[in-house]
Amino acid sequence: MKTYKIACIPGDGIGKEVVPAGQTVLEALAATQNEFAFEFTSFDWGGDYFRQHGVMMPENGLDALRNQDAILFGSAGDPHIPDHITLWGLRLKICQGFDQYANVRPTRILPGIDAPLKRCKPQDLDWVIVRENSEGEYAGVGGRAHQGHPIEVATDLSVMTRAGVERIMRYAFKLAQSRPRKLLTVVTKSNAQRHAMVMWDEIALQISKEFPDVTWDKELVDACTARMVNRPASLDTLVATNLHADILSDLAAALAGSLGIAPTGNIDPERRYPSMFEPIHGSAFDIMGKGLANPVGTFWSCVMLLEHLGENAAAAALMAAIEQVTANPTLHTRDLGGSATTADVTQAVCAQIAQPQAQRKAA
Numbered sequence: 001m002k003t004y005k006i007a008c009i010p011g012d013g014i015g016k017e018v019v020p021a022g023q024t025v026l027e028a029l030a031a032t033q034n035e036f037a038f039e040f041t042s043f044d045w046g047g048d049y050f051r052q053h054g055v056m057m058p059e060n061g062l063d064a065l066r067n068q069d070a071i072l073f074g075s076a077g078d079p080h081i082p083d084h085i086t087l088w089g090l091r092l093k094i095c096q097g098f099d100q101y102a103n104v105r106p107t108r109i110l111p112g113i114d115a116p117l118k119r120c121k122p123q124d125l126d127w128v129i130v131r132e133n134s135e136g137e138y139a140g141v142g143g144r145a146h147q148g149h150p151i152e153v154a155t156d157l158s159v160m161t162r163a164g165v166e167r168i169m170r171y172a173f174k175l176a177q178s179r180p181r182k183l184l185t186v187v188t189k190s191n192a193q194r195h196a197m198v199m200w201d202e203i204a205l206q207i208s209k210e211f212p213d214v215t216w217d218k219e220l221v222d223a224c225t226a227r228m229v230n231r232p233a234s235l236d237t238l239v240a241t242n243l244h245a246d247i248l249s250d251l252a253a254a255l256a257g258s259l260g261i262a263p264t265g266n267i268d269p270e271r272r273y274p275s276m277f278e279p280i281h282g283s284a285f286d287i288m289g290k291g292l293a294n295p296v297g298t299f300w301s302c303v304m305l306l307e308h309l310g311e312n313a314a315a316a317a318l319m320a321a322i323e324q325v326t327a328n329p330t331l332h333t334r335d336l337g338g339s340a341t342t343a344d345v346t347q348a349v350c351a352q353i354a355q356p357q358a359q360r361k362a363a
Ligand code: ATP
Pocket: 014, 075, 076, 077, 078, 259, 260, 261, 280, 281, 282, 283, 284, 285, 286, 287, 292, 293, 294, 295, 297, 333, 335
């Protein structure tokens, strides 16, 4: 029997509620079969750790994660610590330290979810957004000078490398090729950003030649927001820069019904390092500790984690269990208009997982 080592980093706010919930459903899944088990190690990094130690995670923290098979992450954010410290000190430190250059965000309208686009049938919205996760606008290159003086200057330089763009384009084309519609939209802004984004477009064209069976088009990022709302079925797989995809995927999550549902994976496609899976929502301090957090985004992230480990049957079983639960409005949390708690949803998903397969299909 295989044992997968999973690092759990709940982080801050509702991360401390949804990550243990994710661990519970993974354990329930492991209990249904004899092929694999999980060994979880929890790390108490985040805002509280910062208050004690002055850093979000230890200097050698990456070494503790290096030999794990995957990481399940909650969220990083604290009302008393500047956002750039919580973000760069933990989540980005792991993403960049482990060169998790592909951030992958599937979006679908799950059964039972009342999504805001009334003209859109659930089957019309089935996207995967691939976000460049290692450079671009969030490369961290820039600085400030003359601080506090009238001539103060601040820069954030967007850095795109040919190698960085080629690898994310190749990943996106490959992902599009693996999906039934074999359709990729390359999001760009080369009309206004006339250097790096023009190279981005050129590289898209170059890589497309390796994937003759993938149909692809280009869309300006601003036009893409309107297309997501007006013509959702015209999109399937999208690839965009770090900043553009950051924004588009929050829009995608909202169009799918709630921020609480959406998952993401920070992937090292070459598998040199562990990849990290997390719900896309933040720490949501307004609801923390009240049992109101929707754990579905974390459960869907666990599905992605299982797929990454190659446990496709278990991933499909978990996704089916999630969809059975979302289909039942009495199991909706407050963000979806219901009154179920994090624990109610977690127990319901575990109960679905524990049902024999035949019964689950019939349910
Ligand atoms: P951060 O600064 O860490 O990004 P935030 O509070 O600014 O956090 P989010 O955590 O992403 O932003 O959430 C915005 C709002 O969406 C929250 O105030 C919360 O009400 C709601 N929300 C987010 N995630 C969930 C969830 N899993 N379940 C229920 N509501 C959620």
